[in-house]
Every structure is written in structure tokens, then in C-alpha cells.
Amino acid sequence: MNNLMVFCCSSVVLFTCVKSAFPPPCDSEIYCAGDILHQVQKAKLFDDDKYFVDMKLRATPDVVLSAFRNLSNESPNATVPSSKLLEFLSTYFEEPGKEFESWTPPDWHDKPKFLGKIADQELRNWAEKIHHLWKSLGRKIRDDVKDHPQLYSQIYTPHPVIVPGGRFRELYYWDSYWVINGLLLSEMTDTAYGMIRNFLYLVDSYGFIPNGGRIYYERRSQPPFLTLMVESYYQATKDKEFLRTALPVLEQEYRFWMQNRSVKVEINGTEHTLNRYNVQVGLPRPESYTDDLELAEGLSDDRREQLWTDLKAGAESGWDFSSRWYVDSEGANNGSLRQTRTSQILPTDLNALLCRNEKKLASFHRILGDGDSAALYDQAAARRLEAIESVLWDAERGAWFDYNLLTHSSHFEFYPSNLAPIWAECYSQPAMGEKAVQYLKESGALQFPNGVPTSLRESGQQWDFPNAWPPLQHMLIEGLSKLPSENAKQVAFDLAQRWIKTNWLAYIKYDAMFEKYDVNGDGKPGGGGEYEVQLGFGWTNGVALQLLDQYGGSLSSGGRSVSSGLLLPLVHSVLLTLQ
Numbered sequence: 001m002n003n004l005m006v007f008c009c010s011s012v013v014l015f016t017c018v019k020s021a022f023p024p025p026c027d028s029e030i031y032c033a034g035d036i037l038h039q040v041q042k043a044k045l046f047d048d049d050k051y052f053v054d055m056k057l058r059a060t061p062d063v064v065l066s067a068f069r070n071l072s073n074e075s076p077n078a079t080v081p082s083s084k085l086l087e088f089l090s091t092y093f094e095e096p097g098k099e100f101e102s103w104t105p106p107d108w109h110d111k112p113k114f115l116g117k118i119a120d121q122e123l124r125n126w127a128e129k130i131h132h133l134w135k136s137l138g139r140k141i142r143d144d145v146k147d148h149p150q151l152y153s154q155i156y157t158p159h160p161v162i163v164p165g166g167r168f169r170e171l172y173y174w175d176s177y178w179v180i181n182g183l184l185l186s187e188m189t190d191t192a193y194g195m196i197r198n199f200l201y202l203v204d205s206y207g208f209i210p211n212g213g214r215i216y217y218e219r220r221s222q223p224p225f226l227t228l229m230v231e232s233y234y235q236a237t238k239d240k241e242f243l244r245t246a247l248p249v250l251e252q253e254y255r256f257w258m259q260n261r262s263v264k265v266e267i268n269g270t271e272h273t274l275n276r277y278n279v280q281v282g283l284p285r286p287e288s289y290t291d292d293l294e295l296a297e298g299l300s301d302d303r304r305e306q307l308w309t310d311l312k313a314g315a316e317s318g319w320d321f322s323s324r325w326y327v328d329s330e331g332a333n334n335g336s337l338r339q340t341r342t343s344q345i346l347p348t349d350l351n352a353l354l355c356r357n358e359k360k361l362a363s364f365h366r367i368l369g370d371g372d373s374a375a376l377y378d379q380a381a382a383r384r385l386e387a388i389e390s391v392l393w394d395a396e397r398g399a400w401f402d403y404n405l406l407t408h409s410s411h412f413e414f415y416p417s418n419l420a421p422i423w424a425e426c427y428s429q430p431a432m433g434e435k436a437v438q439y440l441k442e443s444g445a446l447q448f449p450n451g452v453p454t455s456l457r458e459s460g461q462q463w464d465f466p467n468a469w470p471p472l473q474h475m476l477i478e479g480l481s482k483l484p485s486e487n488a489k490q491v492a493f494d495l496a497q498r499w500i501k502t503n504w505l506a507y508i509k510y511d512a513m514f515e516k517y518d519v520n521g522d523g524k525p526g527g528g529g530e531y532e533v534q535l536g537f538g539w540t541n542g543v544a545l546q547l548l549d550q551y552g553g554s555l556s557s558g559g560r561s562v563s564s565g566l567l568l569p570l571v572h573s574v575l576l577t578l579q
Contacts, residue, residue, distance in 0.1 A: 041289035050287040054096035103140035118552035159194030165536015170213035173222035182542030208256040216286040272387035279312035313342035322463035331407035346403040349417035355426035398435030423479030448519035450502035462529030470543035
């Protein structure tokens, strides 16, 4: 692109911080920064760094900090031996999970109506089992968290939640969009309502929604799906009064993204505003402390802090982590995790999501009779559409691509996010949709039997090949299914069949739903990244239920891939190979 200049317009609140020019991730000297966090995590007392920062204090922070200072003073070089650290933790901390009380969603019932739409008996039985999983994933925060917040890393929210599962013990932001859609299909409207109320409460408290329900997430968010959660709830209930209550809070969150996560890009004399992920905290993530320390070994102070800010931006994106965020020394979309530069990339999917949000905010104002406000959001959506097509759309390739602010160029690697504007219905010409289908077919991403991989690059990171993730499958399928051509609709159905098949076979083999799957193996869970693949799993359940609801009359447990004409292995033969 010619005559291109970049100006950043993100606002950053300045704090003083020891050994860092960036603000601390939160106020806690135990859970977010400080000597206890540093020594405990460096000692690697637990398999997962998240374990320690989820532990509850037995005494107030000042007592615990004083006791640790005394312990450090007794130790050579102020480094406490592991045996003494374990003793200290046993005295002053409790194991994670004490912040919750047992809770079963009271609106759960046996036979939601959507089950009757599933023609295949095996899949219908499986859908019932997924529906049962909501009961095991329900959590209610104890009142003690509200009464004594200084003893917990847990952020108090007033209503019970459905958590993702596994190590993710608390509420998470973008996961909950697919969870809520699944709950609404399960006719658990009150539970969905409570979860949305929690997110509105968080916006009131923070001005935005943290990544998850822990104080160490307080400086970063996740893809802003709250407006779409409210849309799903309104479509299910037509509760106009709730919409009226929620709308000012949705606008507050929208302002956060525009004031703190936006960049102005000038092309040929026209200035466009787009958004990015950008978390200005130059310290290791508390829940992945040793990973971040070790990754930054040998870097200069400035480069180390830059890496840590970009890792947090990667966590804010939800794609933690991916070669998608790599920018090597020559500015190319290449390198390794140490070359993560998330904040210098304009993501297609974030901007498509915000475009969809702008259109929904306009729609909500129109429903409530405020045409003037609706017109303002219509104008914002039109400006973003122009920006997306000026900066991200490539007519020759037929897709939308992330934009590198350092090199003023596009990244042309394949990611499912390259088709996000189709899902968001944020494109101006019908031909763009058909071009995008052709791009997808020619990309090589449809050749795998068990879903569309997150990229075609095998980096070892979990948001790369060979992993396929539920939200990306659903966004792709939903987008393709809304295109007018039978060709696009057939690809959508074929992808739904593949995805349901791999989820179902994994459930048969492991009696579990996983957060991600391997595109190469029937029923094989995904891998890579910083932690073991997690069971549960909130958004996986929600996506499966949505696809079973949309395509239940046609999906088969035998797994025939209709659009490709290939007969995928029948279940009994696959099970023989798995045994």
C-alpha cells in the first residue's frame, strides 16, 4: 500500500512500578508481583504456575508479607529453600477451590426441546450427555470472597457461573459467549441471565471485562463478546427492559476498546481507525510466571518488557499463543514465541467483531426507539467497514488479512480469522463472500478430516496446526451458512459434520469433552502450548449443541463428508483402531 503512515491513539494510565516503566498488573503484592510470587514460582513447587496464584490466604496480606520478609531474612541471599517455601505455603495458604461452594443450576431439566431435532439416535443420546455437563461446570462464589476480598485472587461476581473446566476454575470472558448460547438451547435462561449480569457488573467495576475472574487478569481483557451475549439473550426472551438496562453498559465497554485499544492508520490521505490487542504491563504473567521468565532470558531490559507486554496482548486476544503474532527481526510473520509482537498487529477477527458489535448497538437503540443513537452506531459501523476493506481486504487473494503496523504490510498466512468478516456480515459486496469461499478451498485448510486447523504452521503453540478450536469452527461454519450460495452452505455443513464427528468420537473414547482437537485424528484431543489439554469444556459443549441444533436433522454419527464426497470412517471401525 502506498503513502501509508501509522499513528497510535491508545490511552495509557501511568503508574510508578519498581524495576518497570509499566503499571503493575494489580495491587496485590502476593498474587500479581513481589517477592513471594517470584520465589514460589521460580521454585516450581507445582506443575502449573496457576495453582499458586489461585490459592487462598489464611491470614491478611500484611501478615503474610511480614512473615515472608522474616523468612527471607533468615535465608542466605534472601532466597528461601523449597522445603521452607512449602512449609510457609502450608501455614499461610489454602489449596485452590475454597472460593466456591457446591451449586447445581436450578433451571436445569432433563429434556430441552432442541434434542427432538436431532435425527441420529447416537448423536441425540450424546447431546443429552453434553446437556448434563452443565451441572458439573456450575460454580457459585462464596460470600466470604465478597466479605474478605483481600484473602483471594478470585474476583467476586454476584451470580453463579458455568466455568470452562479443568485448570480454568473461574469465569472467562469470550468462552462464555458459546457457553451462554448452549445454555439458552438447554433452556437454562436464568443461568445465562446471571452470567450476563456478572459481565455487566464487571464493566461497572472496571470499565471493561477482565480476561477472567482473577485479580491477576485485571489489566487485560478478551475479545469483546458481551454485546453478542446480550443479543443471544434478547433473541431468546424478547426482554426489552433488560436490553434497556444493559445498553449503557455495553456502550461503556465499547468506549473502552475505542479509547484504549485503537490505532489510526492513514492510507493515501485517508485516515482509518481500527483496533488491536494492547496490554501495557511489562511483567511476567502471574499464572505463567516461569514460562515468561524463561522465555525472556538473555534479552535486554527493554526487549524483555516489550515481550511481556506482547505476551499479555496475546493472552488478551484469546489466541495464546500462535505464530499469528510473530514478527521477526526483518518484520516478517515468522520466528518463534520470543518474536511475539501482538500489539503491532491489527487483527481481522477483532475488527470484524467490533463491526458486528457496532451494528448490534445500532439495532438495540432502534428497538428501544432511539433513532439518533442508532444512526451514530450505523455511522461507526460504516466507517469500520471502509477501514476493514481499505486496510485488511485483499481482492486478489479473496480474503481479509491481519495488518503489521511495523512494516505497513499484510500477513498472508492462513488462519480461520481471515474469513471473520463473513461471520460478522461486515463486507460490502456479495462477491467478496464467494471469493472468500474460493480462498478457503484453495488454502489447503479443508483437507483435514476433523476440522479446520488454526493455522497451517506447526509451531508447537496451541493456537497453531494441528489444533482446531471450537469457537473458530463455529464462526467459520456460521459465516459460511449465511452466504446465499449452495456451495458455501454445503462447505458449512461438511465442516459441521467433521467437527461433530471428532467431538463425538473423543467422547466415546474418553468420556470427556476437550477444549481443542487434533485435525488429523478422529477423536484425538489437541496439544501443545503451556499446559495439558483441558477437560470440561464449556465452549466445546456450547458449540456442539449449537451445531446439533442447526444441523441435527442431517448430521450422522457415521460421519459422511457430503461436500467432498468422501466417506469418512464409520464409527465401529474407528473404535477398533482406538482400542
